[in-house]
Amino acid sequence: MTTRVVSFWLNPQALCFQSEQELLPVADAVVIGGRITGISTAYWLSHLGLRPVVLERGELSCGATGRNGGHFVFGTNQSFKDSVEAHGLDETLALWDFTRQSAQLLQDLTNQHNIDCDLRFNQLVSLAMTPAEAQSLQESCELMMSHGVAVKYWDKKEVEHNTQCSNFSAAALDPHHAQLWPAKLVIGLAKAAQQQQAHIQTKVEVQAVTRQAEGFTITTN
Numbered sequence: 001m002t003t004r005v006v007s008f009w010l011n012p013q014a015l016c017f018q019s020e021q022e023l024l025p026v027a028d029a030v031v032i033g034g035r036i037t038g039i040s041t042a043y044w045l046s047h048l049g050l051r052p053v054v055l056e057r058g059e060l061s062c063g064a065t066g067r068n069g070g071h072f073v074f075g076t077n078q079s080f081k082d083s084v085e086a087h088g089l090d091e092t093l094a095l096w097d098f099t100r101q102s103a104q105l106l107q108d109l110t111n112q113h114n115i116d117c118d119l120r121f122n123q124l125v126s127l128a129m130t131p132a133e134a135q136s137l138q139e140s141c142e143l144m145m146s147h148g149v150a151v152k153y154w155d156k157k158e159v160e161h162n163t164q165c166s167n168f169s170a171a172a173l174d175p176h177h178a179q180l181w182p183a184k185l186v187i188g189l190a191k192a193a194q195q196q197q198a199h200i201q202t203k204v205e206v207q208a209v210t211r212q213a214e215g216f217t218i219t220t221n
């Protein structure tokens with residue numbers, strides 16, 4: 001026998017979301033997928049005065065959005081040093097600044113719409129397990145500090161003192177890291193988008209998108 005258990009971060013907010021009953025015959029824009037990307041898109045389209053329709057084949061906010069770690073990390077998934085090598089210094093600084101602005105926007109949005117998603121600006125510690133990782137972390141930290149990006153490097157002694165664990169070779173402390181429950185954020189944004197006249201429909205699968213002389217025809221189940 002299989003027992004379905006609902007994750008506590010989905011319950012009850014994600015489950016009480018009310019989808020529309022009827023599909024609109026015509027829409028300004030159709031957004032396929034109702035999780036963080038789709039609901040954000042619908043929110044901003046409706047903010048601009050359009051009436052988008054979101055079609056989601058499952059429930060809102062399950063999938064990757066409903067089960068991820070909820071870490072809002074500044075920068076990209078590359079280290080600062082790797083990013084500079086791949087994209088150059090100006091691009092890398094612009095990317096870091098973009099995520100800083102995104103974090104501010106996220107805070108403004110959750111305040112404006114009273115979205116309870118447990119957004120907290122905590123700190124993040126990236127831990128190096130090997131001397132090679134420690135060296136790479138140190139080089140990245142030094143590069144960041146020389147360009148005014150806030151970060152702190154802990155050598156082996158400091159990381160041992162701060163974590164009470166002797167297994168790590170070094171660490172980098174990012175003071176601007178944030179955490180939240182993305183599933184709760186998506187439900188809050190979806191409700192805000194609905195208030196701005198977005199239509200959100202769950203349990204509707206898009207089966208085909210056909211280009212017409214003007215616009216597109218969307219075929220659903």
Ligand SMILES: Cc1cc2nc3c(=O)[nH]c(=O)nc-3n(C[C@H](O)[C@H](O)[C@H](O)COP(=O)(O)OP(=O)(O)OC[C@H]3O[C@@H](n4cnc5c(N)ncnc54)[C@H](O)[C@@H]3O)c2cc1C
Pocket residue numbers: 032033034035036037038055056057058061062063064065066067068069070071072073204205206207
């Ligand atoms: C275990 C895990 C941990 C993670 N941790 C983090 C983290 O800490 N920080 C971070 O920033 N990122 C993290 N991520 C990545 C993050 O979760 C994803 O990048 C993000 O959720 C992607 O959102 P999305 O809306 O683009 O896609 P999804 O959440 O996958 O949503 C796509 C939606 O489109 C719908 N769809 C697809 N095709 C159709 C169709 N034909 N008709 C109707 N609907 C359709 C799907 O049903 C789905 O709901 C993690 C991911 C995982 C799996």
